[in-house]
Amino acid sequence: MKKLNLFLGILSLLAALGLVYANLTLPPESIWFDIGYGNMPWVPPVIFAIIGIILLAPSNKGEPQMSEQTPNPTPVIDPEKAVLNKRLETAFWGLFLIMLGGQWLLRDANIPKGTWDIGVGLIFLGLNAARYFNGLRMSGFTTFLGTLSLVGGLAQMIFKFDLGGALLLIVLGAYLILKPWFDERKLFGKAEEN
Numbered sequence: 001m002k003k004l005n006l007f008l009g010i011l012s013l014l015a016a017l018g019l020v021y022a023n024l025t026l027p028p029e030s031i032w033f034d035i036g037y038g039n040m041p042w043v044p045p046v047i048f049a050i051i052g053i054i055l056l057a058p059s060n061k062g063e064p065q066m067s068e069q070t071p072n073p074t075p076v077i078d079p080e081k082a083v084l085n086k087r088l089e090t091a092f093w094g095l096f097l098i099m100l101g102g103q104w105l106l107r108d109a110n111i112p113k114g115t116w117d118i119g120v121g122l123i124f125l126g127l128n129a130a131r132y133f134n135g136l137r138m139s140g141f142t143t144f145l146g147t148l149s150l151v152g153g154l155a156q157m158i159f160k161f162d163l164g165g166a167l168l169l170i171v172l173g174a175y176l177i178l179k180p181w182f183d184e185r186k187l188f189g190k191a192e193e194n
Contacts, residue, residue, distance in 0.1 A: 009055030013177075016048035017170070025159075056177050085136055092127040099123065114156030121150025137186065144175055 022031060023041050031041040103116050124146030128138040 005055045009052045009177075012048045012052030012055060013174075016045045016052060019045040019048065053173075053177060081136055084134060085131065088127060088130050088134070088136075092123055092130075095123050096120065112157050113160075114153035114158075117149045117153030117156065119153075121146045121148070121153060125150065140175070140182070 019041075023045065028039070028041070032039055099116070099119050124142045128143050128146065131138050
């Protein structure tokens with residue numbers, strides 16, 4: 001992938017996110033985009049998002065066909081890594097259950113909205129950070145859930161705004177766009193594999 005395409009694609013996606021944020025936070029009359037049918041402030045973010053996705057989409061020009069490539073080797077499972085991963089997962093599931101119990105126990109307390117979401121996000125991202133620093137592969141699923149939970153909790157706490165399903169789609173789309181980069185660096189996968 002060309003560096004210019006990568007830079008312009010990320011820049012386009014950031015512009016789209018900035019315009020979405022402006023559309024959500026500013027009054028409707030402050031953003032005006034007229035294409036002949038009245039005010040359509042959602043058109044520019046969609047256009048920037050499409051351009052960003054097109055620029056970041058990998059092209060197969062000049063790459064060998066699948067039949068010419070060597071087959072992927074069978075993954076080797078390291079028993080020491082499997083044991084370490086199991087211990088990390090058990091510890092972090094314990095933290096998650098303690099926090100869930102604390103939420104139920106303190107449900108009548110005056111705790112700011114988003115606190116529990118931030119806690120869940122930090123637990124999931126902490127698990128993957130522990131995996132990374134111990135030489136294990138991270139889980140794409142818990143990284144996705146942790147990022148979603150952390151950003152959603154921060155949005156609730158700081159902006160008093162519940163992103164809900166919109167954030168789910170944004171983070172999922174960003175993950176799918178960046179998946180080739182993650183696969184190239186072999187950051188995600190089964191923790192036990194070398």
